[in-house]
Amino acid sequence: MLAYGLAGDQCDEYVRIGESTAMECLQKFCRYVIEIYSDVYLGMPNEQDIQRYPIKHGLPRMLGSTDCMHWYWKNCPVAWKGQYARDDHGGPTIMLEAVESYDLWIWHAYFGVAGSNNGVNVINQSSVFNEVLEGMAPPCNSTVNGNEYTTGYYLTYGIYPEWSTLVKSFTYPQNKKMLDFKDEGGAITDWSNDEDEPPEPPFHGPTSDFQAYIEWFKDLRNNEAHHALRNDLMEHL
Structure with missing residues (x-):
């Protein structure tokens, strides 16, 4: 079933x-x-995971890659086909948003959004950044190109919004640094099996008040921080 x-x-x-x-x-x-x-x-990366990531791929604080895919819904009820269909997929689909780390650990999955949506709509509905907004994400401090950063980020592609927690490669790289950054960002998913390491319990931080939630929400969608982080990572590589 x-x-x-x-x-x-x-x-x-x-x-x-x-x-x-x-x-x-x-x-x-x-x-x-x-x-x-x-x-x-399906838990947020803990402090042990975050400390191990830079050793594997050279990008400080990079927590994984996120993307959405359309899952064809063969038995979709006729009455629902309109809201679950898009012309470019030829039939009703359900969307799956997933986040995976360098070792192919899929620690976040958000499934069931109507197929008429896209990655931008889904990320506004999913729970992937709930821990950040609630102040429960583990510490993720680092220095990149001489600048201090306090939150992790995820690799995405062009359609996603320019948030401080998302890093996109350059669509049209104009010099060697941009081209190297684009190539490095696309090769992060090299397989590395760490099954011998015991899992660390999930992190549960303090509960924040509403004013702090608003501030974290603003920081999450900070367009300037997105561009600053991408440029610093390009120089870092």
Whole structure:
């Protein structure tokens, strides 16, 4: 049911259980998977992870890469096809936003947004920056090209907004430094398996008040900080 999107009564002949029992088992399975594995496999990078990242790829404080993809929805109800379809995909789709680190650890997944959206709409709805806005993100301080930065960032591409936590490569590099930065940013996902290292428990920082939330929100969407960070990273490389 979960893998193929089947209805509950389509499995009764195969597994010899009724529809209501099949639905209850599926719900319990999903709930227990989330309870057992979410803190490790869908958790914000902790201090141990952040300290290890610069050693692997040379970009200080880079927490991973984020992108969205369209998942074709074969069994989409007819009444919903309009809001889940776009002309460039030829049918209804559901969008998946994911963040992965250099070792292909997918620690954030936001699934189910209507396929008529794009990466910009999805990132405004997802929870990927909730920890930053709530003051619960682990410390991520570094010096890049002589300038101090206190938050991590993610590699993205052209359609994403110019936020302080997102770094995009240059669409049309005009010199060797820009070209080197673009090439380096596209080669960060080299495989490196660290299964022998024990996982560190997730970080839970202090709860902030509303005024602090507003300030973090402004810092998150700071256009000038986005350009300053990208230029400093280019010089760093």
